[in-house]
Amino acid sequence: MKKFINNNDDFLKESLTGFGKAHSDIINVNLDPSFVSRKNKTKDGKVSLISGGGSGHEPMHGGFVGHGMLDAACPGFVFSAPTPDQMQAAAEHVDSGAGVLFIVKNYSGDIMNFQMGAEMYSGKNDSIVTNDDVAVEDSTFTTGRRGVAATVLVEKIVGSLAENGGSLEECKKLGEKVNKNAGTMGVAFTSCTVPAAGKPTFDIGDDEMEFGVGIHGEPGRKREKVQASKTIVGNILEAILDNLKPEKNEKNLLFVNGMGGTPLTELYLVYEDACQILQSKGVQVTKSLVGNYCTSLEMQGASITLLKCDDEILKHWDSPVHTAAMRWGM
Amino acid sequence: MKKFINNNDDFLKESLTGFGKAHSDIINVNLDPSFVSRKNKTKDGKVSLISGGGSGHEPMHGGFVGHGMLDAACPGFVFSAPTPDQMQAAAEHVDSGAGVLFIVKNYSGDIMNFQMGAEMYSGKNDSIVTNDDVAVEDSTFTTGRRGVAATVLVEKIVGSLAENGGSLEECKKLGEKVNKNAGTMGVAFTSCTVPAAGKPTFDIGDDEMEFGVGIHGEPGRKREKVQASKTIVGNILEAILDNLKPEKNEKNLLFVNGMGGTPLTELYLVYEDACQILQSKGVQVTKSLVGNYCTSLEMQGASITLLKCDDEILKHWDSPVHTAAMRWGM
Numbered sequence: 001m002k003k004f005i006n007n008n009d010d011f012l013k014e015s016l017t018g019f020g021k022a023h024s025d026i027i028n029v030n031l032d033p034s035f036v037s038r039k040n041k042t043k044d045g046k047v048s049l050i051s052g053g054g055s056g057h058e059p060m061h062g063g064f065v066g067h068g069m070l071d072a073a074c075p076g077f078v079f080s081a082p083t084p085d086q087m088q089a090a091a092e093h094v095d096s097g098a099g100v101l102f103i104v105k106n107y108s109g110d111i112m113n114f115q116m117g118a119e120m121y122s123g124k125n126d127s128i129v130t131n132d133d134v135a136v137e138d139s140t141f142t143t144g145r146r147g148v149a150a151t152v153l154v155e156k157i158v159g160s161l162a163e164n165g166g167s168l169e170e171c172k173k174l175g176e177k178v179n180k181n182a183g184t185m186g187v188a189f190t191s192c193t194v195p196a197a198g199k200p201t202f203d204i205g206d207d208e209m210e211f212g213v214g215i216h217g218e219p220g221r222k223r224e225k226v227q228a229s230k231t232i233v234g235n236i237l238e239a240i241l242d243n244l245k246p247e248k249n250e251k252n253l254l255f256v257n258g259m260g261g262t263p264l265t266e267l268y269l270v271y272e273d274a275c276q277i278l279q280s281k282g283v284q285v286t287k288s289l290v291g292n293y294c295t296s297l298e299m300q301g302a303s304i305t306l307l308k309c310d311d312e313i314l315k316h317w318d319s320p321v322h323t324a325a326m327r328w329g330m
Numbered sequence: 331m332k333k334f335i336n337n338n339d340d341f342l343k344e345s346l347t348g349f350g351k352a353h354s355d356i357i358n359v360n361l362d363p364s365f366v367s368r369k370n371k372t373k374d375g376k377v378s379l380i381s382g383g384g385s386g387h388e389p390m391h392g393g394f395v396g397h398g399m400l401d402a403a404c405p406g407f408v409f410s411a412p413t414p415d416q417m418q419a420a421a422e423h424v425d426s427g428a429g430v431l432f433i434v435k436n437y438s439g440d441i442m443n444f445q446m447g448a449e450m451y452s453g454k455n456d457s458i459v460t461n462d463d464v465a466v467e468d469s470t471f472t473t474g475r476r477g478v479a480a481t482v483l484v485e486k487i488v489g490s491l492a493e494n495g496g497s498l499e500e501c502k503k504l505g506e507k508v509n510k511n512a513g514t515m516g517v518a519f520t521s522c523t524v525p526a527a528g529k530p531t532f533d534i535g536d537d538e539m540e541f542g543v544g545i546h547g548e549p550g551r552k553r554e555k556v557q558a559s560k561t562i563v564g565n566i567l568e569a570i571l572d573n574l575k576p577e578k579n580e581k582n583l584l585f586v587n588g589m590g591g592t593p594l595t596e597l598y599l600v601y602e603d604a605c606q607i608l609q610s611k612g613v614q615v616t617k618s619l620v621g622n623y624c625t626s627l628e629m630q631g632a633s634i635t636l637l638k639c640d641d642e643i644l645k646h647w648d649s650p651v652h653t654a655a656m657r658w659g660m
């Protein structure tokens with residue numbers, strides 16, 4: 001294992017401390033229990049959004065704390081759910097009286113610990129669970145579909161509604177709509193290496209890819225030979241479109257997400273392939289996002305997310321955001 | 331070789347086309363000859379900044395075209411200098427009458443082709459050459475020091491001056507000051523693979539790193555065993571500080587740049603180590619930048635850049651910028 005690391009016990013603490021220093025204009029980092037919160041206190045009457053999950057998917061979620069997106073993020077150890085006391089402490093720190101909405105990716109550990117954190121928190125709160133990965137039902141760490149890259153879109157879009165006065169109920173409803181309107185599938189060329197494990201999560205041949213991989217390296221639909229980008233992208237889109245069935249006149253957001261170790265040139269090539277294939281099927285691409293947002297450490301690979309957008313979703317996608325990893329309009 | 335690619339001949343064209351579509355609100359992509367330019371024509375009287383170089387370092391340079399930074403970027407094939415007709419065409423396209431400043435990284439091919447492009451262009455123009463890499467004098471592709479990550483800082487800071495009415499002479503002078511005030515050194519854990527070559531640029535052992543590596547995988551100062559992050563960072567900073575000799579009361583920008591394949595958690599850990607070491611030496615860190623900005627395809631590794639800042643540099647660093655890869659204040 002070759003990583004920038006001093007010792008495994010301090011890995012997360014040191015990284016979070018650096019993250020806090022590098023973005024001290026936007027966020028604060030609390031270390032015990034660990035959570036990232038906005039530097040400026042959430043304004044009175046604004047619903048607070050809190051997400052979190054295992055580390056190793058950066059910039060998700062700490063990179064999305066700030067105006068127009070999350071109020072706090074709770075990072076667990078690499079690929080391990082955060083503990084309930086983190087969610088409790090984050091909620092107590094950020095809630096301005098309008099309640100807390102927890103945004104949770106569908107993994108058994110996260111579901112359990114967020115639920116416990118919510119029970120330990122005495123204020124008004126509710127949760128939404130993302131499960132946008134169309135690759136497989138049930139997987140190594142979860143029952144049902146996995147929550148993956150569309151979580152980024154949920155956080156941006158619901159973050160805007162919360163910033164603009166949406167109630168807890170309205171925020172939950174919009175989050176569930178975005179999750180339902182989104183489908184994602186990924187492919188991996190290489191494994192990642194969890195620092196505490198010290199060796200790759202899975203073995204893969206020099207000419208193989210894992211089609212439908214999870215963001216922790218969970219198995220997908222099949223292991224197969226690497227194919228031309230257009231073939232890979234076509235197969236991913238087929239699975240997503242089968243699932244989402246967008247109407248011809250519907251507007252869509254196309255999100256090409258890097259798993260961490262794939263160069264931007266390749267992600268833009270995937271984006272181009274996806275645009276061509278979608279156009280040939282009469283699927284409109286109105287908005288786009290390309291880059292490393294929901295990663296799996298240094299894994300080489302990418303996922304594609306399609307999100308069907310109505311006017312409410314489009315408005316909240318475009319609204320200003322100011323976080324470490326996503327910023328526009330301010 | 332496992333990459334998202336259809337065929338090697340179309341790799342760059344397809345990637346650039348996708349890049350143009352994903353950021354059609356900011357930029358246009360011209361394919362023959364290839365250059366990326368701002369969507370909105372450069373305003374009359376504004377000096378135009380044009381950079382470029384081999385592809386494979388994305389988001390540099392195309393990701394830095396837009397308000398407050400570059401007017402155009404000329405991408406060569408992966409790790410190959412762009413051809414003179416690209417620079418000529420880009421200059422003819424963007425020059426609003428106030429002249430063109432070419433920003434060139436110090437590699438023999440880039441120097442030669444930018445010089446030829448400048449001669450072919452009939453309008454007023456001048457050039458600055460970046461050479462911030464303190465690792466080695468002379469290298470595989472260059473005479474003198476290599477131009478690496480500080481080029482990003484030059485483009486941001488001079489871009490602001492040009493946006494705010496600086497003359498060609500003033501822009502050149504500021505660019506040379508930023509380059510002189512900056513020092514960079516990098517380390518690689520893995521090699522990158524150039525698509526046309528189809529195999530890693532260099533071999534490296536499972537426990538080895540290349541200390542002082544270039545952004546094309548050129549040899550650095552030495553090949554050695556991987557050490558703790560704090561040791562690596564300390565050795566890099568020693569080389570930079572020996573070179574820059576910042577004064578105790580001077581303000582500095584600390585830039586931790588990923589080579590492409592290293593997770594953000596590790597880059598923030600490197601940032602934290604660097605902050606601690608610099609603080610212990612009485613070196614002030616006032617501004618920061620952490621992320622993948624000047625990459626080497628999927629290479630695992632990072633570079634550290636220190637930039638000594640006076641008030642002029644600080645003002646132009648903070649000013650608004652709106653490009654695909656760097657955006658704030660608008």
